[in-house]
Amino acid sequence: MKAFRRKIISFYRRRKRTFPWREEITPYRIVVSEIMLQQTGVERVEEKFEPFVTKLPDFESLAGAPLREIMEAWQGLGYNRRALSLKRLAQAVIERYSGELPRDRESLLALPGVGEATAGAIMAFAFNVPLAFIETNIRRVFIHHFFTGCQKVSDRQIMPLVEAALDRSNPRDWYYALMDYGSALGGTANNPNRKSSRYAKQAPFHDSDRKVRGDMIRLLLGAGSMAIDDIIDATGHGADRLVPVLCAMVRDGLVTEEAGRYRIA
DNA sequence: CTCCGGCTCT
DNA sequence: AGAGCCGGAG
Numbered sequence: 001m002k003a004f005r006r007k008i009i010s011f012y013r014r015r016k017r018t019f020p021w022r023e024e025i026t027p028y029r030i031v032v033s034e035i036m037l038q039q040t041g042v043e044r045v046e047e048k049f050e051p052f053v054t055k056l057p058d059f060e061s062l063a064g065a066p067l068r069e070i071m072e073a074w075q076g077l078g079y080n081r082r083a084l085s086l087k088r089l090a091q092a093v094i095e096r097y098s099g100e101l102p103r104d105r106e107s108l109l110a111l112p113g114v115g116e117a118t119a120g121a122i123m124a125f126a127f128n129v130p131l132a133f134i135e136t137n138i139r140r141v142f143i144h145h146f147f148t149g150c151q152k153v154s155d156r157q158i159m160p161l162v163e164a165a166l167d168r169s170n171p172r173d174w175y176y177a178l179m180d181y182g183s184a185l186g187g188t189a190n191n192p193n194r195k196s197s198r199y200a201k202q203a204p205f206h207d208s209d210r211k212v213r214g215d216m217i218r219l220l221l222g223a224g225s226m227a228i229d230d231i232i233d234a235t236g237h238g239a240d241r242l243v244p245v246l247c248a249m250v251r252d253g254l255v256t257e258e259a260g261r262y263r264i265a
Numbered sequence: 266c267t268c269c270g271g272c273t274c275t
Numbered sequence: 276a277g278a279g280c281c282g283g284a285g
Contacts, residue, residue: 039270044283078270078281085272115272136270186269193269202268203279210280217281252280 001164004145012177015184017042020049021125022176027101028058030126034118035086040077042183048077059099062090067254068264071221080217084253084265085113103127121175130171132163136193137182138175143192144185154197212237212245217264220255225263 019042021033032053036045052073056062062070067087074083089111093101101122102108108119120133134142134155142161147153167174185192193199205211212235219234220226231246232239246262249255256265 037270038272039281041269041283076282078283079272081280082272113272117271191269200277204266205281206266208280210282214281248279 001161005165005167007145008141008174008177008181011181011184012173015180016176017180017183019046025125027122027126029053030122031089031101032086034121034125035082035089035113036077038082038113038118039079044077048073059090059093059101062087063094068221071217071264075218075221078214080213080254081252082113088112089114101126103129105131124171124175128170128172130166130168130174132159132166134158134162135179137179137186138162139196139198140182140185140192141178143195147195151195152197153195209245209248212241213249216246216249217254220262220264225258225261227261231262 019033021029033045033049036049036052055073056065056070065087067084070083070087071080074080077083092111093099096102097107103123105119105123108114108122109116114122117133117135120131121135123129123131124133139155139158142158143150143153146161147157165174215235216231219231223230223234226234228239228243228246232242235242246255250257250262253265255262
């Protein structure tokens with residue numbers, strides 16, 4: 001474990017990455033960056049982050065902003081439900097905690113869009129409090145170093161090692177270092193995460209519901225509100241294809257319907 | 266065409 | 276436990 005830690009630290013000294021959310025650290029900036037980073041690569045988050053927090057600089061402005069405004073700032077990041085989660089998270093922080101992000105794992109987990117990985121990252125990066133957690137970069141590092149030649153490695157197997165390696169006096173820098181190292185491993189031809197039990201081949205994107213939903217968000221952001229037949233004309237999708245997807249988006253709270261017209265909620 | 270990513274709901 | 280959710284890069 002000592003050699004492992006030395007390896008990570010030495011890599012970090014040479015190759016540490018700088019990001020806007022590492023340069024100026026506030027709980028709000030950490031929350032926004034972590035939600036963005038959940039399913040989006042850092043390159044794209046880097047472009048969107050500053051414009052987003054400039055337009056919506058704190059929990060209060062985010063909680064009060066119309067969803068359409070938040071979605072406009074979110075465009076290009078994908079998985080638009082996260083933008084809605086982020087607004088609901090901000091509302092919860094205002095209502096439950098009078099605008100101050102709570103500093104404990106349980107309260108963070110109770111916020112919309114926050115699971116184990118995000119709660120652990122927020123505790124480390126916003127508050128420098130040590131919790132063991134696993135996300136994709138961390139998973140890569142541990143599989144690469146400890147599970148060479150293994151297949152179907154589960155997070156349950158990895159977690160005790162994360163726990164043992166954790167620098168409890170400075171978890172923020174330790175996790176920066178782990179993630180920078182893991183990210184570098186990801187760039188190599190053989191991604192260690194293919195040896196994770198979570199690895200799965202994904203369905204094609206073309207003609208998926210995911211694509212239709214993305215098209216719909218873009219269309220409605222541009223148009224304001226639209227009747228169903230105009231949506232059918234504009235997208236070229238038939239009603240059979242469109243209506244179930246649109247219903248799901250209404251159910252998710254992304255879209256609302258009023259007098260036969262649909263718009264961003 | 267294949268690839269990446271954590272949370273939510275079932 | 277497993278499926279669904281996005282957009283951009285290779």
